[in-house]
Amino acid sequence: LNTDMPDKTEVLQKTPNTATKMLIEKIEADGNETYLDRFASQQPQCSFGLKGTCCRMCQWGPCRITEKSPRGICGRSQDEIVISNIIRALVSGLAAHGRHAHEIIYTIKGVAEGKINLKLKGTERIIEMAKKLELKISNKTPEQLAGEIADILIEDLSRMDNKNIRLLEVFAPQERKDVWGNLDVLPRSASYEIMEALHMTTLGSCTDWRAIAGQEKRSALAYCYSTLFGSSLATEILFGLPEPKETEVNYGIMKEDHVNILVHGHSPVMIEKVLEKIKLPEIQQLAKDYGAKGIVIGGLCCTGTELLARYGIPTVTNILGQEFVIGTGAVDCVVVDMQCVIPGMKILADCYGTKIITTCNSNRIPGAVHLPFDPEKPETLDEDAYTIARTAVEAYKNRDRSKIKIPKETTKAYGGWGYESIVKTLGGISNIGKLLKNGTLKGIATVVGCNTPKVAYESNHVTIVKKLIEWDILVLTTGCCSHALLNAGLCSKEASELCGNGLKKVIEEYNVPPVMAVGGCVDNTRTLRLFIALSEELGIAIKDMPFMFVGPEPGNEKTVGQGMSFLMHGVSNLVGFPAPIPVPMPKPIAGSADGEMDRGSNNIADYFGGNGALEELGAKIYTEPYPELAAQTIKMHIKRKRNHLGWK
Numbered sequence: 001l002n003t004d005m006p007d008k009t010e011v012l013q014k015t016p017n018t019a020t021k022m023l024i025e026k027i028e029a030d031g032n033e034t035y036l037d038r039f040a041s042q043q044p045q046c047s048f049g050l051k052g053t054c055c056r057m058c059q060w061g062p063c064r065i066t067e068k069s070p071r072g073i074c075g076r077s078q079d080e081i082v083i084s085n086i087i088r089a090l091v092s093g094l095a096a097h098g099r100h101a102h103e104i105i106y107t108i109k110g111v112a113e114g115k116i117n118l119k120l121k122g123t124e125r126i127i128e129m130a131k132k133l134e135l136k137i138s139n140k141t142p143e144q145l146a147g148e149i150a151d152i153l154i155e156d157l158s159r160m161d162n163k164n165i166r167l168l169e170v171f172a173p174q175e176r177k178d179v180w181g182n183l184d185v186l187p188r189s190a191s192y193e194i195m196e197a198l199h200m201t202t203l204g205s206c207t208d209w210r211a212i213a214g215q216e217k218r219s220a221l222a223y224c225y226s227t228l229f230g231s232s233l234a235t236e237i238l239f240g241l242p243e244p245k246e247t248e249v250n251y252g253i254m255k256e257d258h259v260n261i262l263v264h265g266h267s268p269v270m271i272e273k274v275l276e277k278i279k280l281p282e283i284q285q286l287a288k289d290y291g292a293k294g295i296v297i298g299g300l301c302c303t304g305t306e307l308l309a310r311y312g313i314p315t316v317t318n319i320l321g322q323e324f325v326i327g328t329g330a331v332d333c334v335v336v337d338m339q340c341v342i343p344g345m346k347i348l349a350d351c352y353g354t355k356i357i358t359t360c361n362s363n364r365i366p367g368a369v370h371l372p373f374d375p376e377k378p379e380t381l382d383e384d385a386y387t388i389a390r391t392a393v394e395a396y397k398n399r400d401r402s403k404i405k406i407p408k409e410t411t412k413a414y415g416g417w418g419y420e421s422i423v424k425t426l427g428g429i430s431n432i433g434k435l436l437k438n439g440t441l442k443g444i445a446t447v448v449g450c451n452t453p454k455v456a457y458e459s460n461h462v463t464i465v466k467k468l469i470e471w472d473i474l475v476l477t478t479g480c481c482s483h484a485l486l487n488a489g490l491c492s493k494e495a496s497e498l499c500g501n502g503l504k505k506v507i508e509e510y511n512v513p514p515v516m517a518v519g520g521c522v523d524n525t526r527t528l529r530l531f532i533a534l535s536e537e538l539g540i541a542i543k544d545m546p547f548m549f550v551g552p553e554p555g556n557e558k559t560v561g562q563g564m565s566f567l568m569h570g571v572s573n574l575v576g577f578p579a580p581i582p583v584p585m586p587k588p589i590a591g592s593a594d595g596e597m598d599r600g601s602n603n604i605a606d607y608f609g610g611n612g613a614l615e616e617l618g619a620k621i622y623t624e625p626y627p628e629l630a631a632q633t634i635k636m637h638i639k640r641k642r643n644h645l646g647w648k
């Protein structure tokens with residue numbers, strides 16, 4: 001694989017994102033570097049790291065597995081090392097989403113107790129959850145109920161005794177609960193499973209890779225129900241249910257004669273307040289006093305998709321686009337909260353005079369202005385949000401006008417879908433079931449996840465999805481993938497011309513785009529809820545439905561848990577790159593050392609990519625880095641499911 005890695009020239013030729021081509025060249029001409037340069041200087045990447053056969057879980061090592069030395073110093077086998085690396089990546093992602101959930105849930109508590117000056121906008125979700133959790137509803141205000149729900153969600157994050165995660169009990173389908181119960185992988189809480197996963201994989205602990213794989217399943221369920229469901233539902237309690245919005249997205253939404261403020265990260269609490277302050281006449285006037293015609297807000301990564309769903313605020317780009325957008329020289333300020341803010345962005349921000357403001361104590365950046373939000377110390381929230389709004393606008397006066405070049409591209413988008421809005425717009429669950437059964441829609445794929453420098457920027461996302469919609473497969477998307485698809489115009493009704501006849505009919509009849517952007521990375525739960533509801537409606541287990549999870553360009557450790565969450569529900573995965581899950585690879589890694597194994601661990605590769613997972617969960621992981629072949633694999637998978645059901 002190392003020899004196949006794209007260089008800058010190939011990225012320029014193959015990326016479908018026309019707006020970034022000019023920026024890649026501009027940044028280079030300005031004498032600055034991006035991830036593309038750093039990626040090139042990292043080649044060839046360590047083949048042991050790529051296969052997960054390097055063990056760094058004690059201080060005797062690092063140990064690497066070869067034919068000459070098939071065990072680590074402590075005696076650990078390649079199977080134990082590979083599975084330990086996988087589970088450690090998964091629980092890092094679980095910790096990240098857990099920290100996200102913590103902030104949102106404690107914000108609900110603060111609002112419910114009258115300590116945080118925000119309103120709970122999601123009454124519908126509060127009532128639904130109160131009923132599901134069997135809370136006494138009569139004579140209680142939505143705030144009281146929300147406070148009680150928050151307490152349950154906190155317990156789901158932190159429980160130490162042997163009880164099940166409550167959200168799993170109330171949202172998971174019975175068929176799956178039985179499967180997980182029989183496998184003995186029902187989790188207690190996010191915190192407990194992180195602790196246990198790290199404990200099992202430290203020096204001198206568990207040496208049975210199957211037991212560690214069991215803990216991985218347990219951790220994946222904690223990930224899914226405590227931190228994904230927890231964050232996503234709590235955000236809906238706080239800010240209301242998402243409603244689809246028509247808007248324009250892409251780099252061209254920024255304006256040279258306006259203050260351009262970008263918002264970035266995952267947890268949109270502080271930014272909610274900042275938006276409120278930006279609307280104040282005195283802040284608007286301040287922008288005019290500095291000579292700007294107005295203020296533009298643009299979204300990056302998952303905070304961006306959150307704001308698109310709630311206010312129709314345009315999104316601009318994703319994790320690997322965050323440097324490109326700084327290279328426009330037109331960004332006055334980026335307000336960041338947590339996760340996926342790469343250090344390279346700050347390096348470029350210093351080159352282009354962009355101010356960075358950090359708002360989360362977990363995400364400090366040297367040289368940035370730091371005004372953190374802490375839901376347990378909310379006293380200065382309004383004051384800090386005001387300072388952020390003012391500081392961002394003031395940055396406009398220092399802009400170096402000689403370095404500005406904004407791509408012209410803007411793209412129509414119809415994004416911001418949620419579970420309820422999808423079901424309602426498509427005529428109800430039973431109607432969606434009918435569309436699937438009669439073949440108008442051949443299947444549903446959730447295509448999600450980060451970008452990877454291992455392919456030309458955004459190329460795998462866009463190539464795969466164009467094929468899927470041509471074959472009448474409805475696509476739901478989140479996170480950085482959704483930015484690629486939004487900017488490529490695939491989340492607009494105009495993309496109907498690229499669709500097969502069935503999907504075209506659905507677009508016309510129900511006024512929906514072929515690709516529905518359903519939020520940030522935690523909002524994959526919206527897709528999961530749709531899969532669960534459809535399976536219950538049709539009386540068919542999810543594992544037998546024509547669904548697939550697709551992660552073409554995995555990056556963050558959080559992506560391991562995303563795929564595993566769907567796998568646990570019986571939804572097969574198609575991932576673009578094997579590491580750190582060493583499923584059977586299309587070809588050996590080039591540049592491997594003499595005597596090095598072609599695959600990290602045959603046992604684990606065979607388990608996840610073969611009969612092991614299939615027999616236990618009814619699903620498996622396919623790996624395919626080449627997008628045309630990946631699309632074919634998805635098509636064949638969906639076709640097999642339909643044939644099995646006797647659907648044409």
Ligand code: MSK
Binds near residue numbers: 302521
């Ligand atoms: S932001 S986790 S790079 S999707 Fe959610 Fe994008 Fe992946 Fe971060």
